[in-house]
Amino acid sequence: MTGTSLAEEMALEVRSATQYYPGVQALTEVDFTLRAGEVVGLVGHNGAGKSTLTRIIAGVERPVSGEVLVAGRKMTFASPRDALDAGIAVVPQQLNLVPSMSVSDNITLGVSGRRRDLVERAARVAGTLGISDLLGRRAGDCAASVQRLVMIARALLRAPSIVLLDEPTAALHPAEVKRVFAAIERMRSEGLGVVFISHRLEEVLGFCSRVVVLRHGGVVAERETTGMPKDELGELIAGRKLEALAESEVVEPEGAPVLTVTGLAVPPVVGRFDVDLRPGEVVGLAGLVGAGMSEVLECLAGLHREYKGEVRVGDERVSLRSRQASMKAGIAYIPDDRSHNGIIGNLTVATTATLVNDRDYRVMSRIPLVVAKREQSAVDAVLSKLDIRPASVARNRISTLSGGNQQKVLIARALMSGARVFIINEPTEGVDVAAKRDIHDRIREMAGAGGAVLVASSEPDELADLCDRVLVMYEGRIVLELPGHEATPEAITKACLVGA
């Protein structure tokens, strides 16, 4: 071990933290240090391990192996409470204020003590953040930047020595960002250690003295930020060297489009979206969280009533006022966040697959009674093509299947619906490597039979493997189209981060 002088200097130290989740290795022997009075950037694309590391530091979860030291002392956090007691405060990305309560009450929320003392302490913290004059205002009436500062004030009220800021500037205007940075600067000057987690590379480079880059659950770089160009950081996040992006030339595939989207707007997120899907094509959608991919896909699935623009399936103009209308137009949809949006735990596998499409398995097509045997053998037949193991699971409850198999059942449902257009959001979220390959093969097959696929993924590698071309979205618009040979993971990542 190193000498005590060095250890004392470290406000926070994480030593070879490793974490697994079912099917995923989230962190592999990650080291991380933070000195008092230092602002360190933590960057990496989705799934790189930032959140896992944050959760370990914040005491939300315990690593499988490795340790966390605060001011040189080894800590064991059983809960976020313990981490807070050790002086670690986290400002989550999600604003969780009570809109109907005053700013002052929001700052002291969850802290017990005499009301007068609390009000005084809140006023003191608010003073350092420059929001004193807003203490009596309803939190819900404050601007987004003020709300963010209220969240920071809440963390500072507990007099932490270490503050983790998760995407503190997301959804803020440049002018508002300045107020947040003034607060960070203040914390730094008062000797606090600050971890700044962000996708905004300019901000990371501008305000952190050091940056730690995570990729695939490991630390791939740790650099001083002085003089570091933005592109270099982008390359570190994406991995490998980036070649300059070539001028994209659009190769027109054969055949009339299966799906034509013109001038699609989904307020307030998507400004304009246009795409033609040709028969046999798999088109990818890439972008950061909040860039509008999910909204585009959900809109095509008929889940956003309020949209503008024209959507044609084949030659026919279709209405997307409801999921049923979209389905009738021949659009199948496989949602993201499977456990929330896809899986109905009390149904069997067979019922899940044929839920709204049971006509072929009825006693008689006019009598709406489903013969379980008929339905199960049909679903098992489709699932066997998806290489689902163990075989013949159609009569089991869907909740007993692994994540990868559940996803295959949702794919089977899309295949059995007779749709021509397949809309897929995060096709392999929480799915193991083998199932991932199967699922990719099946998606290619969906397109093979004269259909077309539009698929969004937060994994650039996946899009690069799977797609004939990739559209990159940034702040609600398509900013770049990458034809297949140029759609490398590095190019996709860079375009997502810097907006082409």
Place this chain on the structure above:
Amino acid sequence: MTSQLTGAEPGATAPAASGHTLEQGQDEASAWLERQQRRRRLLGQVGVPVVALLLVVVFSIIADNFLSVDNFQTIASDAALPAIVAIGLTLCLAAGEFDLSLSGVAGLATVSAAQLLSPMNLTTISAIVIVLGVGILIGMANGFLVGYLGLPALIVTIAVGAILNGAQYVVTDSQQIYGGFPEGLVAFCRGSVGPVPNLALIALVVAVLAWLTLEHSTLGRHVRAVGGNPVAARIAGINNARVKLYVFILSAALTTLAGFLFAGKQTTAYPLSGLDVLLPSFAACFIGAAMFKIGEFNVPGTIVGVMIATITSNGLILMSVPAYASYFFQGAILLAAILFARLVSTERSLT
């Protein structure tokens, strides 16, 4: 509905992965989970029937006259109408919604039937058509307000129930109606085929149809999907609002049927004296959700639940326990039912 019913957290509480490799940790966790689930499921399969059997044994010993053909006929006849109501409620709960207007619906059906049959002298057929029509309209109102306008079912159905309680005074002009019912109807409601009361036969037919509907029909699959995960159901392409409309109509229609038959059985009616159905029906449904299909409302389970409630009150009456004591038991049974349902819930998974 399952998760509201059991209150089980969606997150997994698998043991921390202690193994050193990923696969080991996963295998251990899923094996642990499976053992847990199997144990709970077994408890659920065995638990409720054992309670029912115990009740029969205990009452046979301590209550005279309990163990007789006559008494079992009484039990079957007493259980029939609450069973019809509880079956309707089962459909509603399976879709994840509450119907607290049951007492009001049943009461209104009883006094309307009496009013139409006795003072107004209508035929049984025309009376039943009118009363059922009104019941369906009430169900449509509930279903529209909850399904299409998205109002909370708890409040909507309490409000509708209160209105219907008031309506019972209007229909009867606050008078008691006594006698003067068509003889055929009365004979039917009190008669039996062999040893089986006619009303029990009707309940049986309703139960079979409802079971077919809930477990095997397109509507029933949609009902269970909406109750299981309304977000995923909508994304799958189900019209959630329409499904809710249907279950409220079915619930009100079945309750109306029971209320109508109650009039024929009692041959008397006055406001707020209809079938006492609300609490027993909920108790029956929640007991039912703790057996057969664990964690899910299901028709066979509900029937067993109704039998448990009826046997209990029958035994208590035979033991000459004061009437108010049955309230204690009703409440206690309902509490025990949801506790048990929570206990045997297997609504936990790794993913």
